[in-house]
Amino acid sequence: MQRDMGLAHFWAQGDLITHSVAILLLLLSVASWYVMAGKAYGMWLSRRCHGRALAAFWGAPTLPSAIEAINTEDKTGILASLAIAGANAAELHRRHADRGIGAGVSASEFVTRSIRSQIVEAQAKIESGLTFLASVGSTAPFIGLFGTVWGIYHALVGLSGATQVVLDKVAGPVGEALIMTAAGLFVAIPAVLAYNAFTRGNRLAMARLDGFAHDLHAYLTTGLRGQPGDKLIDLDAVRANRNA
Template identity: 85%
Template sequence: MRMETGLAHFWAQGDWLTHAVAILLAVLSVASWYVIAAKAYGVWQARRCHARALASFWGAPSLPAAIEAIRREDRTGILASLAIAGANAAELHRLHADRGIGAGVSVSEFVTRSLRSQIVEAQASIESGLTFLASVGSTAPFIGLFGTVWGIYHALVGLSGATQVVLDKVAGPVGEALIMTAAGLFVAIPAVLAYNACARGNRLTLARLDGFAHDLHAYLTTGLRGRPGDKLVDLGAVRVSRSG
């Protein structure tokens, strides 16, 4: 008589630890796919609207009109927040340059500080979730492997009282236990691939943000837009390491 095998049989024969590992992998899979979808949408939206938002900003006749234009076109809010922060810093310096803790600080340094702070905040927002994907990609295979080892041990313990052990009785439980390793890989591989893809997309977005910050700094401090490639201030020096 052939021994019953399959996912349902494996679940029915498993103990609480096997069930906990399977549920944990299922939760990690659902959570990672949610993060993947959210990050993919963010990268797609940035590619779709940032070029148009920058064109609208630099094509506006005045700074207030430019702020309004970039707020309307930038669906991500990343470039718009940088433009607003820089404009507010320039205006604040103009009104309070002769008093307060900012007294004696040049408009260039004052605007640079504001842009630096906004770049750090934008980077934190852009890269949120990547740490989770990296953690899932690195730990899920080992979680699945632990489930496999425990499942094999549980199956062998169940056969320990048998007077005669044949291959058919061993192969079924062991094969079912190996499903946990496959489940761990199923969870980890999409997370790793998504992490690499999102990291590349984020680098492109941050490069665009950095270039806009240099041009914006030149415009707010001199009234002229910096030429592409000019490095007026070292805003990139505040770039923090990639994190979630």
């Protein structure tokens, strides 16, 4: 009579440690997919609204209206927080530059400190969850392997009292135990792929944030505002003259 094999039989024959490893892998899988879904939505939202937010900010006639515009368009709050922090720092320096602990500090340095602090907070927000995904991707295969080793050990102990061991009695428990290794890989592979994809996306987001920070700093300290698409030098004319 053929022996029933599968997940249900493996679960029924497992002990506390086997069940604990399976539950742990299940929790890691659910948590990692939750983090991946949240990160994917945040990345999609930033790509969708950051371009409009920057255009609205630089297209506004005054700084208060620019702050209001970017706060409305930026659904992530990253660019808006940077703009608000920089504007508050510039106004605070203008009012209290002659007294207090900030006396003698230039407006450029004061605004730079505020913007840099806000960039650090934004970076922490952008990179949240990546450490967890990296941890899941690196540890889940070993957790599954531990479950496999323990399952094989548990199966062999169960067969130790048999007077005659045939291949069918050994192959079944060993094959079921290997399910734990497959489960570990099933948890780890999506986490690793998502970590690599989100790391690249975060680099692009940070580059956009750094570019806006430099432009914002220049505007708050000098009053000059470069509009997107402005050409101070006609590159086509330069190339034409070079080739002439």
